[in-house]
Amino acid sequence: MGALDDLRVLDLTQVLAGPYCTMLLADMGADVVKIERPGGDLIRSNPPFAEDPEAEAYGGYFQSVNRGKRSLELDLGDDADREAFLDLVERADVVVENYRAGTMERFELGYERLRERNPELVYSAIRGFGDPRTGETHRQGQPSFDLVAQALGGVMEITGQEDGPPTKVGPGIGDLFTAALNAVGILAAVHHRERTGEGQFVDTGMYDSILSLCERTVYQYSYTGESPTRRGNAHPTLFPYNAFETADGHVVVAAFGDNHWTALCESMDRPDLAADYPDAGSRLRNRDSLRETIAAWTADRTTDEVVETLDGIPVAPVQDTADVFDDPHVRNREMLVEVDQPGADRQVTVAGTPIKMTETPPEPGDRAPLLDEHRGEILGPVRTADDD
Structure with a gap:
């Protein structure tokens, strides 16, 4: 039994932030249905591959953040597919999407429309600059990626050597931190609904999230009037x-x-x-x-x-990834998970979940889905004229 095994999630996200958010929910037992546009998530074809890109269904990027989900391919511009999606909404607890503001409205599938079909629905959006429903700004509608969020939110200005240029943090924290916060927001909204029967709109912006991550720079500037900048690996107020x-590292x-x-x-x-x-x-x-x-x-x-x-x-x-793989702590904490790689003759390794629970431990052990792999079990058998 997973902690969230009664939670039904429709995942309209792609690339990194949204999929990571819904993966966290899937790890904890939620039934996450990945609704993919025709052709599938943009990152299905991204490297690296275990053996043969021509034979494998997807690369490591997609595998890493889509484990434990079911896949359904729908064209939301098609009337029949749009109605199939609305039918699923009626039975869902959560819808998550990470399009630009206004995209779902163009399909006539915005929050207000979905709420008519399911008043208790929790609708969650991950965007670069948030959604007008929670605070309208001139940036909404602009494209945003992790690099943009890191630049605007202040991370790059305080990262790097003192005499060097602003530097991006290695992992995509603009995506990943936003995703983690969004998962928290979703679960808070679900808790509120359980008490009141009221659904709501949850909005997490990448710029907002990185600003929150840089909380130290905010109070430093407020207290001193000076903008913090790069200090290499040093800390502004702590030493050493x-x-x-060292001689070898x-x-x-x-x-x-x-x-x-x-x-x-x-x-x-x-x-x-x-x-x-x-x-x-x-x-x-x-x-x-x-x-x-x-x-x-x-x-x-x-x-x-x-x-x-x-x-x-x-x-x-300071460890590299090979050192991490060799660290017994990592193995003992189950932070490396082996999953099947469709099209390859071996399993591959993805990062485990850092969320540990004694009674309902998350289980991040299932591979990412093939495109449209679960159509039959999600929508049921396709009816034909002979069935009538």
């Missing part, structure tokens, strides 16, 4: 909170608390530093020289030696 090069050290700072100095055989810089203020004022001292110490040691010596202090190696 940095990455340091890099480690991070977060020993900004007085207890951890004292332990770090003792481990480095430099108790004098703990005595000379006993509080956070003194360490911040002298962060440049102290960083050089710590960096010289780590540079003479391997990553394993640094981590072992600093046992008990917040320290960790």
Whole structure:
């Protein structure tokens, strides 16, 4: 039994933000029907592939964020398909879409129309700049991707080396963080409906979400009047909170608390530093020289030696993905999941779910669907003239 196994979700999303949101719901047991436009989700054909792009039904991008769903191909511009969709809406709990504002209205399938068919429906939208229903702005209708959201929301301005250009964060956080927040909004709306019988419109914008993620820059600017900018791997108000090069890689050290700072100095055989810089203020004022001292110490040691010596202090190696695959912690937490890859002779690995529950554990073990794979079980058998 999954925590959400009584939740029926119609997923009209594609690419990353929407599919990741609905995947989280599917992992927790929701019946997610992926309604795909003719030809399917745009990213079905995106690499990488396990063996042969010509033989495989989809690549890793699609597999990673569409596991555990059922697929139904519909053309919402076709009268019959549109009516089939409306029939499904009547039995659904949630509809999720990530089109530009106004797209569903062009199909005469906007929230107000769907609410007429199902007053208890939770309708959720993920857009670059939100929906006019919750706050109209001049940006709505403009195209947006993760890169745009990171640029506008402030992430790029505070990411990168001090003397380098603004830098995008590696993962698509504009999509993924927005998706996670949207899933929270959906579940809150479902909870509200269970108490009141009232459905509602849920809206999560990428720009809004990244601004929320950058909460630190907001209060810093409010308190100081200065716009935070890039500091490399350093922290604006904590030290040491940095990455340091070792003889064979890099480690991070977060020993900004007085207890951890004292332990770090003792481990480095430099108790004098703990005595000379006993509080956070003194360490911040002298962060440049102290960083050089710590960096010289780590540079003479391997990553394993640094981590072992600093046992008990917040320290960790900077890992690549191969290291992650080899980390027993990751396996023990079931954060790597093996799934079938249609068209390949082997299974592939996707990221597991970080949501852990004792009584209704999420189960992210099913592969992503083939296009229109579940038409029969979703719509039922196709009727012909002979059936009448």
